[in-house]
Amino acid sequence: MEKYPLPFKPATLTLAIASVLLASQPTARVYAESTLSPDDHWSCEASPDESGWQCTAEPMEPGVMNRAMRPVAPAVTKSARKKASSETTTVVTSDSRANLRETLDWVPKSQLSENEQKALDQATPWCTGDYSEPSRPGKNFTGNSDAAPIIAESDESSFGQNDIGTLTGNVSIRQGNRQIQSDTARMNRATNYAEFEGNVVYREPDTLLVGDYADMLLDSGRVTIKNASYAMHGAHARGNSEQIIRNEDSSLVLEDASYTTCRPGDESWLLTGNNVTLDPNTGFGTARNAVIRVEGLPIFYAPYMYFPIDDRRQxxxxxxxxxxxxxxxxxxxxxxxxxxxxxxxxxxxxxxxxxxxxxxxxxxxxxxxxxxxxxxxxxxxxxxxxxxxxxxxxxxxxxxxxxxxxxxxxxxxxxxxxxxxxxxxxxxxxxxxxxxxxxxxxxxxxxxxxxxxxxxxxxxxxxxxxxxxxxxxxxxxxxxxxxxxxxxxxxxxGETLQVNxxxxxxxxxxxxDWRFVKEIQHPDFGDPDIRESVYDEGYGIKRAEGGRAFGQAGVSYPMQTIWGFLTPEVKVRSVNYSLNNLVASEVINDLQGAYGQSVIDPNDFTKSPNTAAASFSLDSGLYFERFTDLFGTDFTHTLEPRAKYLYVPYVENQEFNPIFDTAAMGFTYGSLWLDNRFSGYDRIGDANQLSLGVTSRLIEDDGFERMRFGIGQIVYFQDRKVYIANNLGYEKVPAEDIDENFVAMDERLRNELTDPTSPLASEFIYNFNRTMSVRQDFSWNTNDNRLDNYGLYYRWRPEQRKTLNLGFRFRDQVDRYVQDKDGQNIQIGTDQNGNPIFETADNNVKQTDLSFAWPIPATTHWVGLGRWQYDLTNKRNLESLAGVEYNSCCYQVRFFWRSWIETDDNIDHPDPKSGVFFQFILRGLGNITGSSGTEYLQGIQGYEIHEK
Structure with a gap:
């Protein structure tokens, strides 16, 4: 073929295609990488001696263009390109393109930028690297690529009379954010069709295609690549294919292809199919005759498979x-x-x-x-x-x-x-x-x-x-x-008066039939392990149903300054009932058995009980601050004393009120400042008391609370009378199938109502830093010299995959009854009235809780998992869990063993259960083994389950 050399040296790296397309599109706007004015355009024509082309800059003519053709940039000198490349881009040679088939833009973690490494550690710390597209011209282009100019470069170029241009050596053609490179290229001016051979590389955002041969329609952007490899950076996916077609809408059609989210060189799992489509527009892929292989072993086949390649729904x-x-x-x-x-x-x-x-x-x-x-x-x-x-x-x-x-x-x-x-x-x-x-x-x-x-x-x-x-x-x-x-x-x-x-x-x-009584062998089955629950209609006051009307109104006058506050408040509460489903004799027997005959007058029984009481409180506090330096850190040290007086008169006959949604609340430091010691509306606790407490904090300059300590106690000016007995709703006292010693519990409760002070309550929180903390809560009964409650908890979560939790809790409780295998209390005698005496055992809550998730030393991908809850009182394991988790960029394996006791099991004769749980997750395809017990891992505080 006869060649017509361009009028400039081949080494100037200009485009034959630039002049070709401009000659056929003289009115197209040109965006040149030169000093050409935006109001001018290049006009080129063949020289008279047909030795080359003559191009001149001419003013842009106004009006509508006849054809919406893509503009082409003018020549770029080799020296200018080298200068731009050294400043902004990485020069891509034929050898480096050849290596792309192996790396596919995968960069080891150590070679990523500092920001990329931080993002990787935060999202997927188990990954040893990430896909990272190198810098190149057009990478950050944000406009419409279809309307952008076509810019081409090569070491040598020539053009023949048959409208075929040939580019040789480091060929690069780009349009907007799209780019294709090869060793050689041939372009047809008439059809805007181009062929590329040798180390072909096609790029656009999040997509890399590498092959031996490609053809491309420049007008539409459709590309076909033979013997190809590909990577989709955003989906963290890659694969190989005999042929890849990149359609005009950026979707990919692959023949005899593979798909995986494993890094290049790792084929731990592969999805293969005769025909595979990957559509970034919808976020889904399809595969026909799909086979999933794990370590080369086929484990799943489907004639048609639909799978996500991002988080969108389809x-x-x-x-x-x-x-x-x-x-x-x-x-x-x-x-x-x-x-x-x-x-x-x-x-x-x-x-x-x-x-x-x-x-x-x-x-x-x-x-x-x-x-x-x-x-x-x-x-x-x-x-x-x-x-x-x-x-x-x-x-x-x-x-x-x-x-x-x-x-x-x-x-x-x-x-x-x-x-x-x-x-x-x-x-x-x-x-x-x-x-x-x-x-x-x-x-x-x-x-x-x-x-x-x-x-x-x-x-x-x-x-x-x-x-x-x-x-x-x-x-x-x-x-x-x-x-x-x-x-x-x-x-x-007004400014301060508030009404609520x-x-x-x-x-x-x-x-x-609402009350659970016991479990028995199911009468319809001969298997003793098939149980049936027995329910009845209850007994006494707990059978109550009906309507409850509760009303409350309060007026407060908060006064606050920078050094303290004072808030007086007056409140009125009233509760009225209209009850049914009660048997008077049952209610009287129930209440007298629980509260005593001297307390319960049968004449006071009514199905329309009501209670009303006014209350007064005066809450006050002071704020003291000073600046201090501890261990080289500046702190604001606060001292915050607080006092609250509360008066609520005693309202009798509240025992006749039902218990719809009310219970006595446990005593903590926060209980000092409550207006009612009961939750719900069925009881109005009487009070004549003064709560005294003090809180101290260490606060850093940025507002981080390093330490908080609070301690306080209530001083009672009179005995309390309102309480909820534990032994309500049982006809026989004590019940033979209930292991709780309600009689002893109520005796302790009545004694506490006469104490002159509440337990001494405290809370202590120390944050060593933003990842490590310790918390302690306790309440000490100063009247009986007894520890009522204690909790000590340590939390450390230095990194996403590292968490360690230690806990101990104690609660003093009266002794319980010992039961046999059938759930009946074991009788050891009778009292002087002929009532049974049951065997008792320590019932204090003393439990430890250890849990962790921690990378196994000397490994990158393995994490050890464990939890151990132990009942020190009854010397039994409540839960034991041990396992491992393997994480990589392409799959996750989780295997653990768990043994546990159900919370409603017989304490003396528990029925431990155990199981082995396995989970295998293909990242990008999902979990192929179901949940497999992941809900049990939620008890490891700070542990996060990642399955994507």
Whole structure:
């Protein structure tokens, strides 16, 4: 072919294609890497002697262009390119391009920039490197690449009369943020078609394609590369392919391809397929005749597979999970995600349980401008096939839930949260991916709330109907609230006077048989290990149902300065009941047995009890500060004494009030400043007391609290009279199947009501730094010289993969009864009245808790996991967990052993359980073994489960 050399030296690295395209597009705007004015453009034509081209800068003509062609940059001298490359880019030679097939832009951690290393340590500290595209012209281009000029460079170039241009040596063509390089290239001016041979490299943001041969349509950007390797930096993925087609929309179509998230050179797992598509626009990939191999061994096949390549959602099959359990057998799950619309989606999950049958779980989510919600249903499509130790054999098993939040306006909202199940064991037997607000008990609630008023006079009204589905086999049913109306608010009258108020009406009810009595052998099965829970209607005051109206109003006058505060407050509380389901004789016997006959007058019994009391409190405190230097660090050292006087008169006959949602609260340092020693509204605690306490802090200049210490005590000016007896609701005292010694517990409680002071309570927190802290809480009974509560906790989390937790807690309790294997108290005699005397044992809580997740020394990827909870009182392991976790950039393996005791097990005859759990996760494809016990690892505080 006859060649026409350009009028400048080949070593100047200009483009033959620049003049070719400009000659055919004389009106196209040119953006040159030179001093050409933005208002000018290059005009080129063949020289008269046909020895080359003559180009001149001419003014841009106004008007509409006839063709929307891509502009081409003019010549760039070799010296100018070398200067620019030395300043901003890395020169890419043929040899370096050849090495790209092996590295694919993977850079070892030690060679990354400081910022890149920090980001890697924070996100994936187990990775030994990361993909990092080198600097190049156009890398940071942010405009429209399709409209950007085409810029080409090479060592040598020539152009023939047949519209074919040839570029040789370090060929580079770029447009916007796209770039293709090769050893040689041929371009057709008429068709804008180009072919590239030898060490072909195609780049665009997050995508690298490397091959031996490529062809490209310059108008559309479509590229085909043969014998290729690729990397998708954002997806942390790479692979090989016989042929890769990069479509105009940036999607990739690969023939006979592989896909993995392992670093180059590591093929721990591979997904292979005859035809693979990777679409960064949707965030998903597909593979036909897909095979997943782990260490070269095929472990999974699917004729068609749909998998994510980023975190976006798209319709298709998600990764399957497979596992094995002793009760369910082989457990195989294949979810299908349906992206119905931007604001609607659904997940349909068929699940094969070899010992139970086929289970389907369907979840639908939706969102609109004023609300959002979801609905789900799950269950066996057949009757339960498991016979061994299964009380629900040959029965239908299902679970359903609906959740919805509606915003009618900025102030008015409504909510629905309803879940139900076929039986109490469903979640324990099958688990669920449905989004339940609570798994025990299940919520069944509908309500609405309105926020009214203004900044200085705000109020809230809510109306709810709340029912609970008890999912425990060994606990009482909770009360339902059908309905509950609450009106509350705060009014700031003037600059300092504040008025707060609350009104609450609730109707309490529950099933007739609500109280758990015991477990017995199921009468419908001959297997003694199949148990049935026995419930009854309860006894005495605890059978109460009905309505409760509670009202509270208070006026306070807070006065605050930089050196202290003083807040007087007057408050009135009232509670009224309208009760049913009570038997007068039962209630009298129950209350007299718990509180004593001298306290309970049968004539005071009523189904409409009421209690009202006014209270007065005066809360005050001082702030003292000084600057100090400790261990070379400047601190603000505070001393904050506080005193609060509280008076609440005693209101008698509160024993006749039911106990709907009320309990005595444990005593801590925070208890010093409460107005009521009971939670809920069923008791108004009498008080004539002065709380005294002091807090001291060390605060650094940036606000970090290095240390906080508080200690205080309540001085009582009169004995307390209101309390809740433990021995309520039992006809026979003491009950033979309850291991708690209620009589002794109530005796201690009554003695504490006459103490002149409360326990001495303290809290201490010291933060050695932002990753290590120690906390201590205790309450010391100064009247009986007894430690009531103590807790000591140490936390250290220096890095993401490192956490160490040590804890010890103690609580003094009266002795409990010893039980036999059937759960009956062991009788050792009778008292003078013929009542049984049961064997007792120490019941103090003395427990240690050690947990950790820590990299194994001399390794990069291995992490040791462990937790040990031990009951020092009863000399038993509550939980033991030991395992290891392996993390790499492409997969994760987690293996651990766990032994545990259920919280409702017989203390004297526990039934320890144990299991081995294994989890294998392919990063980028997901978990192929199910959850496999990861919920048990949540007890390791500070440990984070990473599965992406």
């Amino acid at each position: 319709s298709g099959f998600l990764y399957p999970t497979i596992g094995s359990e002793s009760e369910n057998g082989i457990d195989f799950t294949l979810p299908y995600y349906w992206n119905i619309a931007p604001n609607y989606d659904a997940t349909i999950t068929p699940r094969i349980l070899s010992r139970r049958g086929l289970l389907l779980e369907n979840q639908f989510r939706y969102m609109n401008a004023s609300g959002e919600g979801e609905a789900g249903i799950a269950g066996l499509t057949n009757k339960d096939k498991l016979e061994k130790e299964n009380p629900y054999y040959d029965q239908e098993r299902w679970l359903a839930n609906v959740r919805y939040k509606q915003r009618f306006s900025e102030r008015w909202t409504a909510e629905l949260d309803y879940a139900d199940a076929s039986d109490k064991n469903y979640i324990e037997d099958f688990g669920t991916n449905l989004n339940l607000s609570s798994s025990g008990p299940l919520n069944q609630m509908v309500g609405t709330r309105y926020l009214g008023g203004s900044t200085y006079n705000n109020w809230t009204f809510s109306l709810n109907a709340h029912q609970f589905k008890n999912m425990s086999q060994t606990s009482d049913d909770p009360y339902n609230k059908l309905p509950q109306l609450v009106f509350s608010g705060n009014w700031q009258a 108020y609350l009104a609450d009406y609730t109707q309490f009810s529950r099933d007739k």
